[in-house]
Amino acid sequence: MKIILPEKDLPKQWYNILGDLPWELPPPIDPLTKKPISLEERNSVFCRELLEQDNSQEKWIDIPQEVREVLTIWRPTPLRRARNLEKHLKTECRIYYKDESCAPAGSFKQNTAIAQAYYFKKAGFKRLTTETGAGQWGSALSFACNEFGLKCRVYMVKISCELKPYREYLMKLWGAEVIPSPSKYTSFGRKILKDTPHTNGSLGISASEAVEEAFKNKDTGYGAASIFNFVNLHQTVIGLELKKQLRLIGDEPAYLIGCVGGGSNFAGLIFPFVKEKINGKEIKFIAVEPYACPSLTKGKYLYDFADSGCFSNLIKMYTLGHNFIPPPIHTTGLRYHGCSPVVSLLKYKNIIEAKAYHQLDVLKAGILFAKLEGILPAVETTYAIKAAIDIAKENKTRNKCIVFNFSGHGYFDLHTYQSFLHQELKNYRYPISKIKLAIKEIEKLQPK
Numbered sequence: 001m002k003i004i005l006p007e008k009d010l011p012k013q014w015y016n017i018l019g020d021l022p023w024e025l026p027p028p029i030d031p032l033t034k035k036p037i038s039l040e041e042r043n044s045v046f047c048r049e050l051l052e053q054d055n056s057q058e059k060w061i062d063i064p065q066e067v068r069e070v071l072t073i074w075r076p077t078p079l080r081r082a083r084n085l086e087k088h089l090k091t092e093c094r095i096y097y098k099d100e101s102c103a104p105a106g107s108f109k110q111n112t113a114i115a116q117a118y119y120f121k122k123a124g125f126k127r128l129t130t131e132t133g134a135g136q137w138g139s140a141l142s143f144a145c146n147e148f149g150l151k152c153r154v155y156m157v158k159i160s161c162e163l164k165p166y167r168e169y170l171m172k173l174w175g176a177e178v179i180p181s182p183s184k185y186t187s188f189g190r191k192i193l194k195d196t197p198h199t200n201g202s203l204g205i206s207a208s209e210a211v212e213e214a215f216k217n218k219d220t221g222y223g224a225a226s227i228f229n230f231v232n233l234h235q236t237v238i239g240l241e242l243k244k245q246l247r248l249i250g251d252e253p254a255y256l257i258g259c260v261g262g263g264s265n266f267a268g269l270i271f272p273f274v275k276e277k278i279n280g281k282e283i284k285f286i287a288v289e290p291y292a293c294p295s296l297t298k299g300k301y302l303y304d305f306a307d308s309g310c311f312s313n314l315i316k317m318y319t320l321g322h323n324f325i326p327p328p329i330h331t332t333g334l335r336y337h338g339c340s341p342v343v344s345l346l347k348y349k350n351i352i353e354a355k356a357y358h359q360l361d362v363l364k365a366g367i368l369f370a371k372l373e374g375i376l377p378a379v380e381t382t383y384a385i386k387a388a389i390d391i392a393k394e395n396k397t398r399n400k401c402i403v404f405n406f407s408g409h410g411y412f413d414l415h416t417y418q419s420f421l422h423q424e425l426k427n428y429r430y431p432i433s434k435i436k437l438a439i440k441e442i443e444k445l446q447p448k
Contacts, residue, residue, distance in 0.1 A: 001083060002099075003245040005076035012063055015236040017271040017342060018229065019059030022278065025229075025345055026316035029303060034447035037313050045214040045222035047123035050116065053230040061233065063115075070114045070147055074102045075237065079245040080406075084372040091392040092399045094251065097406040098242050098269065099375075105170065107378065107408030108265045109140035112234035113223065117144035120221045127151040129213045130223035131181065131206030133160050133261070134333030134380065135167025136408055137225040142176035152176040152223075155183065155209045157335065158201035159328050166412045181206040188212050188309040202325040203261075203336045208309025215311065226262025227306060227317070227340040235268025238405065243272055246403075253283060255391055257404035259383040260287040260296060260354070261333060263340035265407040270352070271342075277351060285352040286391070287343065288383040290362075291429040292330035295320050295339045296347055296354035298435055304338060304442045314445055317344040320430070321438025327428050331359055331416045332379040355387060358427035362386040363420045366410065378408035379416050 100108035132138030138154035145152035258266030324337035366382030
């Protein structure tokens with residue numbers, strides 16, 4: 001069973017949750033003065049329209065026609081029912097998944113990549129830099145830059161470059177330059193290589209390199225993959241379409257589930273439903289992350305830098321500390337040290353729940369899903385699948401509606417699945433002792 005909306009039902013506006021929240025979002029602050037940063041003082045690596053969206057309280061923001069025209073290449077995306085999985089689990093629950101793997105680069109990331117490339121092009125920028133972990137974001141932005149005639153340089157986490165070479169080739173096919181990070185192209189990259197020459201890299205390091213390059217070149221902007229409010233805004237096409245699809249079949253979700261790194265695919269899924277929960281509706285939002293990178297389940301809600309090089313302003317979020325580097329055995333793109341400020345606020349206010357899993361457990365769930373439903377999930381997506389399976393088991397006779405975001409396909413992740421089948425992977429739980437040390441350092445950054 002799949003529910004496909006006609007092209008005319010692609011949303012004409014993005015939904016801005018900040019216009020509905022009863023709480024004020026803690027503002028970005030200057031790391032030196034510890035005072036809020038005005039729009040005029042925000043980083044020059046972004047164009048004005050994106051910063052205005054990041055700060056906007058308007059509930060609905062129009063999607064430019066040029067953006068909608070590109071989005072219609074793959075949107076609206078199908079809502080599919082996992083009937084074979086239901087039968088296998090012998091559950092009375094209905095399990096649906098919003099299939100974001102239909103995008104050209106194979107993941108939800110393209111929803112915001114297209115919008116960002118459009119706004120940067122409109123503002124007169126010639127180039128974009130960005131970071132990428134597993135490669136979904138780098139692929140998405142490479143495609144978007146190609147669509148709008150922008151040059152693109154992607155700093156890809158070194159270990160991911162080695163483990164996922166086909167993502168690198170895909171970016172290059174769309175005209176992007178891919179640099180393993182840390183690199184010799186930036187002063188921060190050179191510093192990291194000097195201090196730790198054998199490092200595997202991290203998203204925080206890659207982000208610092210991309211931001212540094214954008215800072216130094218006036219014609220260059222920085223493409224943000226996840227945590228910013230404007231990124232979450234662009235992803236709400238997911239949840240808005242889902243609402244229509246569920247209405248068409250007369251169903252209402254009891255659970256909405258998404259994997260979480262920076263938080264944007266989860267945000268895009270749940271934000272259009274959050275007001276209903278705040279107003280008393282019974283619905284659970286489950287954010288799922290790895291034990292190897294447990295920002296929501298083990299991190300602290302504090303001000304921290306968004307990047308390891310401390311180029312950014314301080315933002316309040318659940319964080320493991322901006323110097324966090326995941327172990328090389330951690331196989332997913334869920335490697336970021338923090339989480340979206342809005343998602344973090346919702347966690348702090350107990351609107352969402354967070355749970356963590358080990359990678360071996362989620363990969364088993366991903367393989368089961370592929371066998372039963374015929375689609376190989378991205379490694380990140382397997383975290384959401386594992387949570388959906390567990391919830392269906394817990395509610396075996398309760399007839400609940402469970403929806404998870406199928407954030408991307410896994411056909412570029414076959415090396416990870418190969419390693420799993422060859423029993424080369426291990427579980428890893430990020431040590432609490434390391435988190436405590438990192439938190440002690442970032443507590444010094446907090447405003448008085």
